[in-house]
Amino acid sequence: MIEVAGAGKDYILNGRAVTAFDGVDLEVRRGEILSVVGPSGCGKSSLLKAIAGLEPLSRGEIRFEGRRLDGPDPRIGVVFQEARLLPWLTVRENAALAARFAAHRRPGAAGEVDDLLRRVGLEAFGDAYPSQVSGGMAQRAALARTLLQRPTAILFDEPFASLDALRRMELQIWLVRMLKEEGTAALFVTHDLDEALIMGDRIAVMTPRPGRIHRIYDAPPKDRRALEQPETLAASREFWELKQSILADLRATGGLGEAMADAHVEP
Amino acid sequence: MKMRLSPSIILRAGLSRAGAPRSGLFRTAVSRAGEGKGAAWAPLAGLALALAAWTLLTSPAVGLNPILEVFSPARALEALNRVVQQQRTWTHILVSLRRVGVGLAIAFLAGVPAGLLIGRLRWLERASSGAIQFVRMISPISWMPIAVMVLGIGDAPIYFLLAVSAVWPILLSTAEGVRRVDRRWIEMARSLGASSAEILRHVVIPAVASHVVTGLRLGLGVAWIVLVPAEMLGVRAGLGYAILDARDRLAYPEVMAIILVIGFIGWSMDALIRRIQAQRWRVS
Numbered sequence: 176m177i178e179v180a181g182a183g184k185d186y187i188l189n190g191r192a193v194t195a196f197d198g199v200d201l202e203v204r205r206g207e208i209l210s211v212v213g214p215s216g217c218g219k220s221s222l223l224k225a226i227a228g229l230e231p232l233s234r235g236e237i238r239f240e241g242r243r244l245d246g247p248d249p250r251i252g253v254v255f256q257e258a259r260l261l262p263w264l265t266v267r268e269n270a271a272l273a274a275r276f277a278a279h280r281r282p283g284a285a286g287e288v289d290d291l292l293r294r295v296g297l298e299a300f301g302d303a304y305p306s307q308v309s310g311g312m313a314q315r316a317a318l319a320r321t322l323l324q325r326p327t328a329i330l331f332d333e334p335f336a337s338l339d340a341l342r343r344m345e346l347q348i349w350l351v352r353m354l355k356e357e358g359t360a361a362l363f364v365t366h367d368l369d370e371a372l373i374m375g376d377r378i379a380v381m382t383p384r385p386g387r388i389h390r391i392y393d394a395p396p397k398d399r400r401a402l403e404q405p406e407t408l409a410a411s412r413e414f415w416e417l418k419q420s421i422l423a424d425l426r427a428t429g430g431l432g433e434a435m436a437d438a439h440v441e442p
Numbered sequence: 443m444k445m446r447l448s449p450s451i452i453l454r455a456g457l458s459r460a461g462a463p464r465s466g467l468f469r470t471a472v473s474r475a476g477e478g479k480g481a482a483w484a485p486l487a488g489l490a491l492a493l494a495a496w497t498l499l500t501s502p503a504v505g506l507n508p509i510l511e512v513f514s515p516a517r518a519l520e521a522l523n524r525v526v527q528q529q530r531t532w533t534h535i536l537v538s539l540r541r542v543g544v545g546l547a548i549a550f551l552a553g554v555p556a557g558l559l560i561g562r563l564r565w566l567e568r569a570s571s572g573a574i575q576f577v578r579m580i581s582p583i584s585w586m587p588i589a590v591m592v593l594g595i596g597d598a599p600i601y602f603l604l605a606v607s608a609v610w611p612i613l614l615s616t617a618e619g620v621r622r623v624d625r626r627w628i629e630m631a632r633s634l635g636a637s638s639a640e641i642l643r644h645v646v647i648p649a650v651a652s653h654v655v656t657g658l659r660l661g662l663g664v665a666w667i668v669l670v671p672a673e674m675l676g677v678r679a680g681l682g683y684a685i686l687d688a689r690d691r692l693a694y695p696e697v698m699a700i701i702l703v704i705g706f707i708g709w710s711m712d713a714l715i716r717r718i719q720a721q722r723w724r725v726s
């Protein structure tokens with residue numbers, strides 16, 4: 176569905192070219208969740224922005240449904256690390272933002288917003304302002320905003336990084352279920368290995384900058400039961416082994432820096 | 443919601459405000475709010491204290507200067523009661539308000555576009571900031587002789603002086619607003635498929651608007667202050683003129699009464715804009 180071929184991105188920083196990622200080949204299949212892990216600064220966000228059409232590639236190309244992408248596509252949603260709600264709009268108005276843009280104007284779009292807020296559990300907070308809701312709620316409002324554009328794929332850039340561990344796990348499970356119910360594909364960037372494993376159908380491991388795709392793993396299949404009890408999922412042998420392999424990859428490529436140090440210590 | 447401020451709530455509040463820097467400023471605001479418990483009576487106490495000081499300074503018992511007695515709170519309030527019942531007082535107020543309105547409108551029409559440009563164009567900002575900072579520090583009243591020479595006597599030079607005093611805060615605040623538009627909001631809007639025109643209309647302009655209103659509020663404050671001396675030169679109506687007129691009639695308590703009127707109107711207008719701002723843009 177989304178194909179990245181030979182993609183590379185250079186930034187000019189203080190007159191010097193810095194290659195964020197290079198030679199990236201990647202496919203997000205219809206309806207799947209593809210987690211992308213890699214050390215800090217390996218170009219995960221840059222890759223995501225390129226796919227979102229927010230930053231042009233320096234090399235290679237990105238195709239969506241077989242067509243070359245060169246700019247934001249209304250069928251691809253983006254959820255950033257920060258909720259990016261507009262502080263002068265209420266939660267409901269923020270969620271309805273897309274309907275103000277010609278790309279998503281359609282009869283009844285505004286009416287769908289209340290339904291979306293209910294789906295993300297914010298029906299009681301539609302009239303609240305962003306400053307009045309918690310980080311997790313803001314992030315769910317951002318997701319509702321993205322859902323209004325009826326995306327067939329959503330790109331997530333560490334959407335739960337600023338939440339506490341408990342909240343994060345709750346939202347991870349909730350989000351996987353929701354994406355699966357909708358059949359929405361997702362590219363899920365994170366540098367939390369557990370998150371990558373809980374969320375992903377497949378996990379792509381990137382090397383340090385300039386980031387390349389080192390290897391892509393299939394995650395153990397998750398049935399509904401496993402998702403209802405993520406602790407058991409995380410404690411399973413398959414889960415643990417996969418995590419060790421990914422850690423070994425990161426170590427071998429020199430990507431096991433401080434960002435991954437916490438994942439390193441294991442029972 | 444409970445009023446307890448746990449660190450996690452503070453942190454989350456900081457994070458959920460998209461783009462709000464978790465800077466010292468934010469932390470100060472939080473700790474100040476914590477200190478201010480039960481401080482509702484503080485403004486009243488401050489007012490009472492000011493009134494007490496006023497009473498003492500003008501009291502013959504203290505004996506600073508016996509002439510000061512005519513400016514005492516008791517005499518002033520008595521005069522105020524009389525003054526507000528006079529038709530001409532209201533005429534003065536309306537004339538002054540009209541002048542401030544016109545002056546502010548001119549400052550707005552000049553300051554907002556200039557501020558948008560300066561906030562947007564780095565080279566223009568660099569080229570103009572020296573000159574702006576220089577001119578800004580000149581008291582608008584200094585322009586009076588020139589204004590009268592060019593525009594003659596009457597309302598025109600007053601409009602000019604008020605506009606000159608209010609334009610800087612409006613201009614600088616607008617430019618600041620443009621600079622502060624969070625680029626991440628623009629990126630977010632682009633990801634939702636917004637065109638440049640839609641981004642301008644739905645993201646940039648609303649984001650800058652609260653800063654423009656802040657500029658207007660500051661501009662109004664300066665204009666209201668400059669108004670009184672400006673109206674002391676060559677016009678026959680307005681609150682500034684009313685002070686001179688009362689003095690010439692040796693109605694000293696009335697001078698004090700008009701000073702109170704000036705303070706009260708200025709304070710009310712400022713409070714009104716603050717309220718609109720707090721409701722419309724969630725800033726306090």
Ligand SMILES: Nc1ncnc2c1ncn2[C@@H]1O[C@H](COP(=O)(O)OP(=O)(O)OP(=O)(O)O)[C@@H](O)[C@H]1O
Nearest residue numbers: 186187188195214215216217218219220221222366
């Ligand atoms: N706009 C930019 N201008 C210049 N350099 C940039 C820009 N954006 C990213 N970079 C550089 O590109 C590299 C990759 O950055 P990127 O944000 O994509 O990494 P990341 O994998 O998302 O890191 P993190 O895990 O910390 O979020 C970094 O070296 C960064 O400094």
Ligand SMILES: [Mg+2]
Nearest residue numbers: 219220221332
């Ligand atoms: Mg990143």
